[in-house]
Amino acid sequence: MPFARLATATTPTCHIGLGLAAIGRPGYINLGRDHDLGEDRSVEALRGRTHELLDAAYAQGVRYFDAARSYGRSEEFLADWLNGHPEADDVVVGSKWGYTYAAGWSTDAERHEVKDHSLAAYERQRAESHALLGDRLDLYQIHSVTPESPALTDKELHVRLAEAAERGLTVGFSTSGPAQADAIRAALAVTVDGEPLFRTVQSTYNALETSAGPALAEAHEAGLTVIVKEGMANGRLAAPNAPEALRAVAEAAGVGPDAVALAVVLRQPWAGVVLSGAATATQLASNLHAAAVDLTDDQVSRLTALAEEPGVYWERRGQLPWH
Template sequence: MPFARLATATTPTCHIGLGLAAVGRPGYINLGREEDLGEDRSVDALRTRTHELLDAAYAQGVRYIDVARSYGRSEEFLAGWLDARPDAAAEVVVGSKWGYTYTAGWSADADTHEVKDHGVRTYDRQRAESAELLGAHLDLYQIHSVTPDSPALTDKELHARLAEAAAGGLTVGFSTSGPAQADAVRAALAVTVDGEPLFRTVQSTYNVLETSAGPALAEAHDAGLTVIVKEGMANGRLAAPHAPDALRAVAEEAGAGCDAVALAVVLRQPWAGVVLSGAATLTQLASNLHAAAVDLDEDRLARLAALAEEPHAYWERRGSLPWH
């Protein structure tokens, strides 16, 4: 079973993972980065911040860490932390992604921050880069942001490469983005090599504003895939300064932060195996981890369900968020 080590965790946060997209590079699309990161976004400053977050997350029971080739130096930062903490390295499950190349050159103002390519040559190059940094620490390797028209769904040479990696002990998965996530999930579920399903995990965006992938993720779970949920905070749109009034009201009633309530909704989904926190500060992390204890009755859930947006509108809004 993928992520079998997670099943041995006994803390209430065993189903919450930590994603390093927001701290592995100086520029990202999350709201509130000026307050979260401040002016010092040097490599050393973000390495230190990343290690502090990893220390705190591990101490509170988090055992899944999410990185990607396109998240700046996230793999490098994580590798340094794992090498310095062999006891933690023995327990933590590491997932990374390939398919986007980071091109911003450590600038928050670059014209282009990442370039997408799902071809075999990019896989070979990035697989070697991830292996050099993470080595045996890497448990899961995912295709980054598959859409229904992605060549990764039909490229037999790529499928053979991925099957070879799986035969060597690496779990192979995919992530999705865009308004047609459900279609991408279902198309990926149909990909086989020698009659066997290729993918063992799926990572998709799901939150109270974007719920359209839910039925397909339930199908993936029923098919035996581990489901990882990303962007449960909608890139900061569900954090207290920006949260809709209904979310603020429920949070006040529940005695929790807007972020904890938003993540609690995702944790309640029976198909959600790992729900990612994208915290950039220790305060955010502590509040995110409180999601496991939030009480949501049917009335509160119904009020939050009414916040769901039409998928194309949601993704158009996400696409308009500036890198900063």
């Protein structure tokens, strides 16, 4: 298991990874990207920004980088960086298949991603990921599994994924939507020849959306590595959008609201890797302060009260504009 390298890391940021959703394409739903990235969203501009961010992450001890076929050119940018940094052989690389990027490098496309969890989509995107990342790809995840996803019942797909696992690729899945807990539990029941298929799960969990917590604890107990995404709720928990309770705790701790938001996730005993979705090196440095935040019971109680009903949270997320 490549994640054993994270478990034995000695840096204080060993449990924080870097997700490339916000930096690998010109349009995304994170709040504040207009300020973060400015007007130049050309391929070369974002390639340069991605490389600067990866440089900063690696220098500060981050060792897990997370991409996806649908994150624009994130795999390409990451592959370029890896090829130029042979010393970074301790990096663990994850990517995802199941969505195709469809925006044509535009911020105002009608559709930015097209979902397809079929066997044919897996084979096509696996070949695309391999062409870019080769043997550097450690973890391949089904992107955004929901309870009705055919990826949970397609036996031929399961066999192909198991074959990839036998060749050394770690197989996982990610979840999205108000029924994340149901999707996680359904995926835990997927087996091939009596053996569990999945070794990792990546889910949304943050101070506003905590509904997947019990199921993620079950996944951890079953031996899966849990990766947490969207710990800052696509910017809703970062300054200047953070709720008053979060800003007050952050002021008392002497850090930014983003660090407190990620600290809430890091304190969960089942959280193996918590992703920073930073778009700039400054944001990343602020995010990494989360490892040093020690929340009191009273502060935790105040932050727990921020949780929304899953349906409300995901409806609001679905209304965030691509920009």
